[in-house]
Amino acid sequence: MIRLEYFTKDDFQALIDWNVNTSKFFLYQWAGSEFTYPLTHDQLEAYLKGANEDGATRYIYRVVEQQTGQVVGHLQIAAVDLKQRSARISRVLIGNSRVRGQGYGQQMIRAACEIIFDQWQLHRATLGVFDFNQSALSCYQKAGFQIDGLLRHARKVGDAYWNLYEMSMLEEEWQVVKVLEGNQS
Secondary structure (H helix, E strand, O other), X not given: OEXXXXXXXXXXXXXXXXXXXXXXXXXXXXXXXXXXXXXXHHHHHHHHOOOOOOOOOOEEEEEEEOOOOOEEEEEEEEEEEOOOOEEEXXXXXXXXXXXXXXXXXXXHHHHHHHHHHHHOOOOEXXXXXXXXXXXXHHHHHHOOOEEEEEEEEEXXXXXXXXXXXXXXXXXXXXXXXXXXXXXXX
16 A cells, blocks of 8 residues: 655655666656656756645646555646646656565555545546556556547657547546445455
């Protein structure tokens, strides 16, 4: 099991370390155009400005494995719009490669949905995933997100164009997910 805690300056080095010896493509895949490779403390300082405050439109989290206390990932809830009752899950990363494929992704998305739907009482959550990232796409679908559409050649990365699936979940769909999860425990 995991829990989400606010991302702080103390988490900068772990996020940087998870991106060492990767590539600008890996960084872009999980972070979009927010950062440039290599990831630096200065970029993360700017990223954290204005986040995690009352009334913010962006909340940034570290993902903590409850049993060990180890930070295993990163996640952001952004574009928080109380008037439209919507938010966007983004910058999802299971940083510790040793724990990938163990269900942490679904737990992270469910924890974000608990905040969006149960705590904030919003109506719609969205996210985007590149079409080649089949493990993430499968994770999001298992967590209850539905594909709204495919944006062809949505992002130019290097010399290539990447397609992006837009996905969403509505508050009534979240209620069904919670009921189904309750029946499986």
